[in-house]
Amino acid sequence: MAITLGPNQYGKAEVRLVTVNRTGPVHSIKDLTVSTSLRGDLTATHLTGDNAGVVATDTQKNTVYAFAKQSPVGEIEDFALRLGRHFVRDNIKGARILIDEHGWDRIAVDGKPHEHSFSRAGDEKRTTAVTIDGDRAWVVSGLRDLVVLKSTGSEFHGFPRDRYTTLAETGDRILATAVTTRWRYQGSEIDWAKSFTEIRRLMLQKFATLHSYSLQQTLYAMGEAVLEARPEVAEVRLSLPNKHHFLVDLTPFGLENDNEVFYAADRPYGLIEGTVLRDDAEEPGLAWPTFT
Numbered sequence: 001m002a003i004t005l006g007p008n009q010y011g012k013a014e015v016r017l018v019t020v021n022r023t024g025p026v027h028s029i030k031d032l033t034v035s036t037s038l039r040g041d042l043t044a045t046h047l048t049g050d051n052a053g054v055v056a057t058d059t060q061k062n063t064v065y066a067f068a069k070q071s072p073v074g075e076i077e078d079f080a081l082r083l084g085r086h087f088v089r090d091n092i093k094g095a096r097i098l099i100d101e102h103g104w105d106r107i108a109v110d111g112k113p114h115e116h117s118f119s120r121a122g123d124e125k126r127t128t129a130v131t132i133d134g135d136r137a138w139v140v141s142g143l144r145d146l147v148v149l150k151s152t153g154s155e156f157h158g159f160p161r162d163r164y165t166t167l168a169e170t171g172d173r174i175l176a177t178a179v180t181t182r183w184r185y186q187g188s189e190i191d192w193a194k195s196f197t198e199i200r201r202l203m204l205q206k207f208a209t210l211h212s213y214s215l216q217q218t219l220y221a222m223g224e225a226v227l228e229a230r231p232e233v234a235e236v237r238l239s240l241p242n243k244h245h246f247l248v249d250l251t252p253f254g255l256e257n258d259n260e261v262f263y264a265a266d267r268p269y270g271l272i273e274g275t276v277l278r279d280d281a282e283e284p285g286l287a288w289p290t291f292t
């Protein structure tokens, strides 16, 4: 029997980076969580402990902070591309940089945005995953935990019934989810901020305006809306937990419940996931950041 080293990568996970732009009295901040991951011929370190080809994970973390000082972080995609391209040299042949951006809103004081005070924007995060392989680059961006709800305009019926089916058919229900989505860009010369803002807007608009017969249908329509309007996007993946809102039975109290009083269930939840593709898209190459 022969034992060999399989695929491997290593890096620093979840470097917390906050930058303050202090060029004037009105400060702005960037709050990021950056993970770096490098690949190359690291057989020697795994088999013999020879670390000659290992860029220490501590160095990777320091590089994140030094780069943030040396020039403005800018859009997370650009920052990730700069970092990834820096690491790929000598023994390191590939890099994957994951960044989550945490939003902050300016606090309003007497109706005016304060110069240097902020409140956390909520759970939603903007994300990117940049993969560098030699001189090629792939960018997959997205967002996580964008919680949305519509109080009508959603039905669910026509599904098969067997002896285990108890779910009532409904022509009017609450539809709620926490959108996690990633989209694969074609190319890397893109106005990242504008593209993100538009994609987010298109998804929200479709969620709101589509009269939905299932979360699956909503998922497809959200992805389709992005692909129709944004030629820079090759593929959209969505993961939508169905945040069930169950109508409370008020008949024991002699009350009608006309779709007004709900119990928001925590778990279990339906999990609806899917990919929406264009048929003329560039091949994904190493774009999707899966390892294990």
Ligand SMILES: O=c1[nH]c(=O)c2[nH]c(=O)[nH]c2[nH]1
Residues within 6 Å of the ligand: 156, 167, 213, 214, 215, 216, 242, 270
């Ligand atoms: O939009 C839905 N899709 C389902 O697949 C499903 N299954 C379920 O119980 N409720 C729902 N809702």
